[in-house]
Amino acid sequence: MTEVQQRYTPTRAADTATPSADRPRPARRRSRRRLGLGGLVTLLPLLLVFGYFGWWPIGQSVVLSVQQTNLVDPPAWVGVDNFRYLFTDPLLWTTLRNTAWFVVLALLFGFPVPVVLALFGSELQRLGGVFRVLVYLPVLVPPVVALLLWKWFYDPDFGLFNQVLGVAGLDPRPWLQSTATAMPSLVLATTWAHAGSTVLIYLAALAGVPSELYEAAEIDGASIWRRLWHVTMPHLRGVLLIMLLLQIIGTFQIFTEPFILTDGGPEDSTVTVLLLIYRYAFLNGDYGTAAALSVLLAVVLATLSAVYLRLTRKWSTT
Amino acid sequence: MSTEPARSVLSAADRRRPTVRWTLRVAQAGLLLAVAIAGAGPILWVAKGAISPTLELLQEPLRLWPTEPEWENLLLAWRELRVGRYLLNTVVLVGGSWFVQLLVATTGAFALSVLRPRYGRLVYAAVLATLFIPGTTSLVALYLTILDLPITGGSIANTPWAVWLPAGAQAFNVLIMKQFFDALPRELYEAAMVDGAGTWRLFWLIVMPMSGPIVAVVSLLAVMGAWKEFLWPMVAISDTEQQPLAVALPRLAESAEQNQVIAGMLIATIPPLVIFFVFQRHIVRGIGFTGLKG
Numbered sequence: 355m356t357e358v359q360q361r362y363t364p365t366r367a368a369d370t371a372t373p374s375a376d377r378p379r380p381a382r383r384r385s386r387r388r389l390g391l392g393g394l395v396t397l398l399p400l401l402l403v404f405g406y407f408g409w410w411p412i413g414q415s416v417v418l419s420v421q422q423t424n425l426v427d428p429p430a431w432v433g434v435d436n437f438r439y440l441f442t443d444p445l446l447w448t449t450l451r452n453t454a455w456f457v458v459l460a461l462l463f464g465f466p467v468p469v470v471l472a473l474f475g476s477e478l479q480r481l482g483g484v485f486r487v488l489v490y491l492p493v494l495v496p497p498v499v500a501l502l503l504w505k506w507f508y509d510p511d512f513g514l515f516n517q518v519l520g521v522a523g524l525d526p527r528p529w530l531q532s533t534a535t536a537m538p539s540l541v542l543a544t545t546w547a548h549a550g551s552t553v554l555i556y557l558a559a560l561a562g563v564p565s566e567l568y569e570a571a572e573i574d575g576a577s578i579w580r581r582l583w584h585v586t587m588p589h590l591r592g593v594l595l596i597m598l599l600l601q602i603i604g605t606f607q608i609f610t611e612p613f614i615l616t617d618g619g620p621e622d623s624t625v626t627v628l629l630l631i632y633r634y635a636f637l638n639g640d641y642g643t644a645a646a647l648s649v650l651l652a653v654v655l656a657t658l659s660a661v662y663l664r665l666t667r668k669w670s671t672t
Numbered sequence: 673m674s675t676e677p678a679r680s681v682l683s684a685a686d687r688r689r690p691t692v693r694w695t696l697r698v699a700q701a702g703l704l705l706a707v708a709i710a711g712a713g714p715i716l717w718v719a720k721g722a723i724s725p726t727l728e729l730l731q732e733p734l735r736l737w738p739t740e741p742e743w744e745n746l747l748l749a750w751r752e753l754r755v756g757r758y759l760l761n762t763v764v765l766v767g768g769s770w771f772v773q774l775l776v777a778t779t780g781a782f783a784l785s786v787l788r789p790r791y792g793r794l795v796y797a798a799v800l801a802t803l804f805i806p807g808t809t810s811l812v813a814l815y816l817t818i819l820d821l822p823i824t825g826g827s828i829a830n831t832p833w834a835v836w837l838p839a840g841a842q843a844f845n846v847l848i849m850k851q852f853f854d855a856l857p858r859e860l861y862e863a864a865m866v867d868g869a870g871t872w873r874l875f876w877l878i879v880m881p882m883s884g885p886i887v888a889v890v891s892l893l894a895v896m897g898a899w900k901e902f903l904w905p906m907v908a909i910s911d912t913e914q915q916p917l918a919v920a921l922p923r924l925a926e927s928a929e930q931n932q933v934i935a936g937m938l939i940a941t942i943p944p945l946v947i948f949f950v951f952q953r954h955i956v957r958g959i960g961f962t963g964l965k966g
Contacts, residue, residue, distance in 0.1 A: 392871030393787045400780030400846065401795070403772065408802045408841035411810035411817050418813055425819070474703045476680045477696065481704060487952075488704075488711035494944045495715065498902050498918040499937040502925055503714055506934075507733075514717075514733040521734070546710065560680065572683055578692070581681050607808045610902050614922055628808055628903075635812045636907065644812045652809035659804040 415652065418645035425641075436646035446647070448622050449630045455537055456605050456626070463538075464545035465598065469590075471549065472556030473582070486554065493550040501614040504543040505530070508615070530616050533623040540611050540624055548604075552597055559593040560586065592665070599662045603655060627651055715941065722746060722935035729931060742931070749935035753928055755917065759939060762916035765905060768832055769839035769898040770891060776840040777890055778883070781849035782875050786861055796850070803843045808903070814838060815907055834908035839898060845890050852886040853879065892951055899944050 419436055423429035440446055475485045492500065507514040508529040516526035529539045563586060571581045609628040612618055618625035618633075625633075627647065635644035686692050721729055723745050724738035750756045780799070784792050807814070818834045819827050828834045856879070864878050880887075899918075906919045915923075917940045925933045 393783060393789060396779040396787065396871060396875065397783035397789065397795070398779075399772075399776045399840070400783070400799070403776050403837060403840035404799060404802070406817065406821065407814060407838040408843075409798065410822055411813035412802065412805055414813035414817065415810050418816070423816075425816075471703070471707070473681075474700060477682055478700060478704075481700075485704060485707060488707045490948075491711040491715060491945075494896075494948050495941050496900050496918055496944065498921055499718070499940050500714070502921060502933070502937060503718060507714075512730040512733065517733050550711075563680075568681060568683065572685075578681060578686060586681055603806070607806060609808070613903075628811075631811065632903075635815070641812055641816065648809045648812055652805050655806055655809060656804040659806075663804075 412652075415645050415648050418641055419649045420642075421645075422642045424639065432642065436642040437650075440643050440646050440650075443643075445622060445625065445630060449625050449627055452537065452623065452625055453605060453627060456541060456608065457602055459538055459541040460545070460601055460605060461598075464541055464549070465601065467545055468549045468552035468556055468597075469594070471553045472560060473586070475553065476557055476560045486557070489553045490550040492546050493548070495547070497547060497610050498614065500547050501543065501611060504546075505615055508539055531620060533621050536616055536620055536624050540615060543615065544608070544611055555593065555597065556590065559590055563589045592668070596662065596665055599658060599665065603658050603662070606651060606655060606658075715945075718934055718938050718941065721931060722749075722938040724931055726929060726931045729934075745931055746935045746939070748929075749932040749939065753924055753932050753936055755936040755939050757913075758915060758917040758920040758936075761914055762899065762918065762940075764832055765835045765901075765916050766895055766898040768836035769901075770894045772836045772840035773842055773845055773894040774887065774890060777842070777845035777849040778880070778887070779875070780846050781853050782879055784846075785850045785853035786874065786879060787871065796846075799843045799846050801843075802841065803847070807838075807841070811903070811907065814904075818908060830909055830911045830914065832909075832914070835901070835905055838904070838908075839894070842894075845893070849883075849886055849890060852883065856882055888951075892947070895947065896944060 418429075420431060420433055421429040422432045422435070471489060475482065475489065478485050495503075510516060510526060510528050510531055513529070515529065519526055527535060530536050567585050568581055571585050576584065607628055608626045609632065612624040612626050612629050613632070616624045618629050628651075631644045631647050631651070634640045634647065682692065682696070687696070720735075720737060723741045723743055724735075725740070725742060728735065728738060783789060784796050789795075815829075818829045818838075821828065828837070860878055861874060864874055869877065901916075902918050905916050909915055909919070912920070912923070917936065921933065921936055921940065924936065
């Protein structure tokens with residue numbers, strides 16, 4: 355549809371990356387006219403809302419990160435002191451280790467689950483619709499509700515999971531109460547909550563694999579596994595990488611899970627970056643250090659987002 | 673959605689082979705059962721928990737149905753825990769966030785795509801730039817902003833505005849809305865303008881009537897997203913009387929009767945489920961459309 359539009363609307367060229375040189379100029383000039391009063395009014399909500407709550411806070415984060423403020427006295431400029439303090443805080447390094455550990459665990463457990471589910475789900479013929487709804491249900495549960503429920507299930511004495519283990523003749527586990535199992539338990543809950551939407555995206559990607567490729571492979575005598583490996587997987591590569599990146603971007607922003615399930619414990623083993631920002635700002639009242647960490651986080655996330663954008667452009671077929 | 677491919681990895685011939693057929697059947701039955709338990713199980717458990725005595729939930733969490741269903745529990749949660757009040761707060765916050773997001777996205781995208789002002793591309797680039805910096809990284813600065821607004825001064829903390837207005841700064845909404853408007857035939861606007869239609873008539877009578885699908889997608893994204901919000905409402909609204917259900921529940925869970933808290937959890941889950949089943953087609957299309965995680 356957009357191709358048709360582009361052909362018939364010369365002004366569309368002004369918006370694309372490569373304006374064609376042979377287009378007549380007048381159309382472009384006309385499209386860049388001044389806004390009338392009505393025009394200004396239509397742009398006003400966007401300018402005000404983004405100005406106050408989008409652009410201003412982003413700039414303000416940078417300013418705050420080199421200031422010391424307690425909301426009462428006028429803020430004092432402190433240069434890089436906030437960053438210096440941040441880097442000497444052992445909790446920062448614990449947090450970064452935790453984040454890396456979360457990424458590794460999510461890669462090992464959280465990442466393959468939706469892939470396997472989607473591969474199986476796409477082979478379901480009549481029950482495909484039921485499968486989609488069932489797999490998407492956890493996504494619909496408000497995160498706070500889901501996490502309170504998981505906390506209940508993880509309870510070492512009365513929890514559902516230890517009861518199930520008991521029925522299976524296994525020893526109960528401490529789940530959230532031990533430094534060894536707290537983070538894996540968190541990853542399990544997160545995977546449950548998010549797998550559904552990822553599965554739907556993979557299913558859409560799987561549906562996009564041309565059937566001729568499967569037929570050709572089959573005629574050439576490729577087994578089911580070889581077809582899966584040599585036809586399906588290459589087609590999913592792009593979307594897999596994108597989801598991986600989105601998962602990493604998401605991991606850096608995890609807050610509600612540790613906040614509700616563990617509050618960062620035991621022994622700070624589940625403190626995440628955002629939880630640390632929250633603690634600095636709203637428990638310690640140290641807005642400067644919180645802003646400094648926010649700025650660092652923003653730099654990391656902007657870099658990852660830029661990579662993500664490049665990838666999605668490259669694999670625009672997904 | 674009908675993403676059912678003409679065929680998948682397995683062909684009709686494969687499916688006729690006994691080994692393949694039986695392996696597939698067993699694996700799929702197992703998988704469907706697992707997905708049913710993992711997907712629907714917890715929600716059903718909450719439904720059961722909401723009408724079970726707390727003691728029974730603690731002693732026999734695996735029990736399928738309470739010995740004596742306590743239906744009055746839902747009423748108790750509604751009245752004693754004041755879940756009704758918090759739910760109303762949630763509805764107010766979600767409704768306002770939805771309205772602001774739609775207002776900003778439609779008017780903004782209309783100005784940028786249809787009117788194309790002189791600095792339009794600069795504004796659009798500035799909007800898109802915020803896509804690279806997730807809102808969570810401006811949490812602290814945003815909090816200080818709502819405490820003391822720039823230029824105008826004054827605080828909107830502890831009011832619904834603190835949730836409504838920042839919700840509008842969603843670059844993604846503007847992006848998909850503008851892309852949709854860009855794809856509409858420009859001749860229509862030009863013809864309307866030649867006929868003397870002003871900016872508002874162009875917006876209300878030409879562009880909006882054609883934008884049903886995209887308004888539906890943005891609305892669903894906005895409502896489902898706002899219903900899930902936790903961190904920002906918690907920070908922005910400290911007055912417990914005004915907190916949404918999602919923020920109130922963890923606090924209530926610390927002290928209140930547990931089965932009533934579970935009843936509250938059930939009440940918080942029902943609206944998104946209902947919205948999903950009513951608008952299922954749009955939502956699934958929205959996911960395919962945006963490629964974003966819910």
